[in-house]
Amino acid sequence: MKMVANVVRSEWVVPIHTIEEQKVQLSNLDLLLPAQYVGVFLCYKKPTCISFRQMVSILKLALAKVIVHFYVFSSEVVRNSNGYSEIKCDNKGIEFIEAYSDLELIQLDLYNSHQTVEPNLLPNNNFRVFSIKVTEMKCGGIIIGCNFDHRVADAYSTNMFLLSLAEISNSKPISTIPSFTKSLLNPRNPCFYNPTLNDMYVPIPSSHFKNNIKNLSSINHTKKEPLISRIYSVNAQEIINLQSQTKGTKLESFSAFLWKLISEHTSKMYAQISKSDEQAIITSYSKTCKMGIVVDGRTRLSNNNNNHRSELHNYFGNVLSLPFVTKTINKLNSMTLAKITQEVHGFLEQVKNKQHFEDLIDYVQIHHPQQILAKIYDQGRENGPAFVVSSGQRFPVSKIDFGWGKPLFGSYHFPWNGDAGYVMPMPSTKENGDWIVYMLLNESQLDFIEMEASHVFQPFKFS
Structure with a gap:
């Protein structure tokens, strides 16, 4: 059943204490990220002793308090006089949207997430760093969706924010003060x-980038099959089975399995184009398949100084690298x-x-x-398929309890306009x-x- 979420009201939640207006420079690692929003959403069943209006009130009050600590989420990214991007922190606050859907949670189609999540469960991008949308379902369940500017925060930082918001909602002190x-x-x-970085990264002329959300697909002009998003369940035993076959970590084994599947798809796709055309088959084997895996640098940059380690653990911002490897399909x-x-x-x-x-x-x-x-x-699917794996195993979804129980479901949503695919496994x-x-x-x-792997990838549905 197609979902429609109608907006009921929208307002701005301002910090409970006035924040001194300031500008925060983006770090060099922040500057590796294009202007792109990332979504995250959480689904909760109807609580037994609290109304939707009470839940909204708790969230708004907690948000007003948590902004004082996470003030960069009450901001926008602007260009300074020298043409560099920076975070302009002000007291405008965070947009808070309320919506209603005439569907029950169990009817929600999260498997076809490109049709459900982005147009309904996430707030529209308003060029602020962070915004939130709360949708009441017909059954009384609630879905909390957020968007954040990836130039300002990575998933680690956003997890820190969501946990702090949950702690304040439960009248607890926040456990991690952001740095x-x-x-x-x-x-x-x-x-x-090291010159090998030239194989991983490429400078892009600044004329390609404006002070808004960049359509990255314009960098690579070749028209290709569009990307769509789906969400799957993966049984824990299947992950263990993959790991036992490969002797790698769970993420390494899973990524290798997916890399091989996508490579096999490419060769079969070319074979189906013309089964009698040897050249088509030869072409498929000369194609390449690229896979990247996002690596967090917080623990890698830590040194023996305990204060330094603590600050990096609490650091709010991007500390990511994206190495990738290319192999021929053959x-x-x-x-x-x-x-x-x-x-x-x-x-x-x-x-x-660290180096x-x-x-x-x-x-x-x-x-x-x-x-x-x-x-x-940048190069994406230039000579064959390409995709990126980003581990969401540290997503503390079960801990994001705002006072009415832990989520039934939680996921990130990254419908970016680039050319490479994107995969994120989460607990x-x-x-x-299970993943x-x-x-x-x-x-x-x-x-x-x-x-080919129906035993591993099960289309997600609420049971």
């Missing part, structure tokens, strides 16, 4: 970097899953160190004022080792994955 000390990510003097199809997992482990180990992240900070500094973009985003609220996997890929890729 906005951008000097933790200052470049070295003199700057230098090579991938001939490799065992265990061997592919070794390849995944190998390219990740090259960046899981890499210090080099990355310097790389951005040296190329100022050009925008730096990960090559897998299920069942807390039994929820958000996937943004071609429809034909998703159909093939469901057909």
